Amino acid sequence: MKKETWILVGAVIVLPLLVRPAIAAEIWIFAMFGLGLNLLLGYTGMLSFGQSTFFGSAAYVAGWLLKNYGINVFFALGIGVGVGALSAALVGYLCVQRSGLYFIMLTFALNQLFFFTAYQWTSVTGGEDGMPGIPRPALWGLDFSNPMLFYGFVSILFLISLWAMKRIVESPLGKILVAIRENEVRAEAVGYNVPRFKLAAFVIGGAFSGLAGVLYAMLFGIVPLEAIGFVTSGNVVFATLIGGSGSLYGPVIGSVVFIWLSESMSTVWARWPLLLGVAFVIVVLFFRGGVVEAWSRFWTWRSSRQRA
């Protein structure tokens, strides 16, 4: 096995020793969500500001089925992936023709469409109160109400997702998406149907988001309204950017930093989104390359000081 694989497996094993298993699980779930966005933002160059549409829709549909019909875990995950992909296909169909600011605004506006639907459809979604009471059914005699067992389940799914995403970005499809990012006109001229490939990226990204959404619902036992809100969309963009978009492991690093930061801030102060907003602004103004760049800048600064 390669070096990265060992680091990843090591991280998966060590993480629950450092933070509570629930937070550790949330980190990998958010990382899966980030993987989906990264395919759009990092590889295809589409800045989608509506990823929570797919995340939230999947969480609501699968959560509702889990709650009312007690469906099997794998069936729930399959439903989540399906709903994520389907909603992404709908949104993508409307958005892929546009670019730049239009694209961003459209993904956001359609996100609001889903948000208000969830907000008003209180009989199913619970509106502002969220949809509580989502169970974690046992699988093959494994009781997932044990946080560590559920963490193990989530991390295995995370590793599978990461492997799948690696295969996708290294496949011819992944190369075509990068070509679209680099030069859309040329990709079109070479003969690729650009809108169709963009739509494919949407559907795949939506499927990853959907998987993350279902696991999120199972982790917390509730689908809060915020799961489909635009702040969630913004958070995943932020996490992906601080990790470094366009690299496979960027969103993974970003999720670790982001969830860890927001969890520790939220225990300190109820108004922590203020700190989060300040963090956004500071990162954008001073550390635009993300964690990776900040790290290397720190080392240059240190070595220059040592020489002096």
Added chain:
Amino acid sequence: MLYALMGLGLSLIAGILNIPNFAHGALFAVGAYFLVSVVGALGNFWLGLLLAPIGVALLGLLIEYAGIRRLYAAGHDYQLLFTFGLALILGEVIILVWGPVGISHLPPAILRGGVDLGFTFYPKYRLFVMVMAGLLVLATWLFLEKTRYGAIMRAGIENKEMVSLLGIDIHWLFTVAFAVGAGLAGIAGALTAPIRGLSPQMGVDMLGIAFVVVALGGLGNLLGAIAAGLLIGIAQAVVAGYWTEASTVVIFAVMAAVLLVRPQGLFGIR
């Protein structure tokens, strides 16, 4: 009409500065809260209506000068994060200063009650808002069409390099455009306060609508923004008449429907 004001400001910012302003809704909310504070301190609604947008415009000036100015070369992703971060900050500051619970605010005594229009009974204040917003839209339009500064702004939407080459300080133009856009959001917020009351959530709700207006009207297309704002407002009012719950969703549904038929928006050229 209020939607048209919001869309106009956002379209101006998007068209000239080419940035997605996710803080537009927050500026709208700040405008409403400024109004309440000024009225609370000075006891004069008209002064509030004047000072609140000026305050928001100054805030916009500061935001552009201190932050956005550094980001023109940075790409939409970072511009988006920056304005989104600002929206979070402003939202939380509102909660810290004015509290998390919604506030209701009464219109001034002279505008309370309603008028009999013959066929229907209509609240005076709403009528006032319609007229006021209409006048503001008209004034903005005249400013953009008939004055020298307006001409420079429209030229800025068309071709920034050329404007710059003609010896006009493009940075200053950007700052002014952002401040004007913010001021329009601020006055829309101030006008809304007595109708819908205030809540920290109000900015986010309005933000989505403003984006819909711009998407329908066409980016940087100011007449389009006005027309789309009217269309959305009417569609919402009609639906609210018989199915209140769906009145917000219908805005986005109208947008999706229009975009299916005309992907470039109602008046979009690109």
